[in-house]
Amino acid sequence: MDRPDFTGREFHGAAEPQPKNLTTKTRRREEILCDSSRLRVFVVNRISLWGRKSERSSKSAMASVLIVEDEPKMLRLLELNLGEEGWTTFSAGDAETGLKILGREAIDLVLSDFKLPGMNGLEFLDAIHRVNAEVPVVLMTAYGSVETAVEAMKKGASNYVLKPFSLEEIKLVVRKERDAHRLRVENRTLREELGRRYEYPNLVARSAKMQEVLAAVERVAPTNSTVLIGGESGVGKELIARAIHQRSRRASGPFVKINCTAIPENLLESELFGYERGAFTGATATKPGKFELADKGSLFLDEIGDVPQITQAKLLRVLQEREFERLGGTRTIKVDVRLVAATNRDLRAALEQGTFREDLYYRLNVVPIDVPPLREHAEDIPGLVEHFLAKYRGESGKQIRGVTPQAIQLLANFHWPGNVRELENIIERAAAFAKGEWIEAGDIHLDTGPAKGSNAPMGFLPPGMTLDQWEDEMIREALRRSGGNKSQAARLLGLSRNALRYRLSKIGIADDPEMP
């Protein structure tokens, strides 16, 4: 007998029913031939979309196959081999059991004998599709004929293969089914994503890059996974963190934020975990920490890269066990909190320098979302300008109608080292100082000094200035630009809050730990 054609377009061999027994001839020819060497396989390859159940299972790494076969030996053989192939297998010795499993489990493919006790393959095909109209079915039969195959196709089959089969061959058939299944699901997901625009109030994100970010938000929001949001200062990390919370099942719960940079090292732990009365001098009453306050909601750990090492160890424990004790307390408190962390630092570099714990990094970085810098989605600038104008128009007390095309052009060409926040500040200022009804190019004051990401040529130290003096000057300039906000100054300089504190003390500028 010829080898079967797995494209399933041809039948080989006798059309008459054949007994299910072994022939030594076939056994010799095929090294790993299945027991029922005269079996024929119909691949009932339905080109149709997959049902909700199969979609669910497609998201997990393994696809699941239901094997319906009344010969126990054959059943076992298929189970073992498909299991080895990475399929999750469900087995049934008869049609009725098979249908029950199909109704209960998320099955991606049915592999069934054509002749089952009490039901033939065509009836079974019908019954299968009554339970799950979209699941593809591979039929194996010793009772096949072209007529039966045609009949099977009429009932929804688009493809079939007749054979005595080797295990390698059956594996190939089901592998093809799995690949086709994945492709269909992927195509559909892509089509859906392409056709869909994500809209959030307060968030301007029309560019493809920002739409990708929002697609990630949509995917992760309903889960409980920890998210690590990365991106330069001012790109909108906090806005994205809030969007995740709003789109989650915890939306009605609290969104609690803690800025790990702004809080002095010795206070961070008590802020996070709370304290008991008398835990330290000044602890006159018991106070719950942010973790407790965020119970049933989300906790946003901003600037996670600035968490000191000792606190990192404690954070790791909460992430692993979702429990902690208040400072000075003995009672273990359990919380149900979803963590979203953000950083504008390269945490990988911090890992290499040993300033950030690797185990904590991996716990936090379950789902990374990177928000692109504004210069990479300049298409959003007109929309953002409109958005900020709507926000500040009222405050300016003027009848500002809009921004001239020249002004938009100026904004679109800028490299935006301070990203969306910087754009917002510039629009606020322009709205306040605009002389006419329109904001013109002349009303826009960009900070065009050499900055990260600009193409300005590298200069050298001003004549007569030492490197230390120049560094001092940069620190003072950063403080001026941030309006005295030291956390922001630290960000502008690419320093941690602690590193800035050290440099400030060196140049004799007082640093009040209570100040941001």
Ligand SMILES: Nc1ncnc2c1ncn2[C@@H]1O[C@H](COP(=O)(O)OP(=O)(O)OP(=O)(O)O)[C@@H](O)[C@H]1O
């Ligand atoms: N896509 C956006 N649409 C509308 N407003 C935005 C957008 N992105 C950022 N903003 C605004 O820009 C400002 C800065 O955003 P946000 O605080 O979320 O940035 P960030 O990345 O957390 O900054 P930092 O690293 O400095 O903490 C906020 O006022 C925010 O509302």
Ligand SMILES: [Mg+2]
């Ligand atoms: Mg922020």
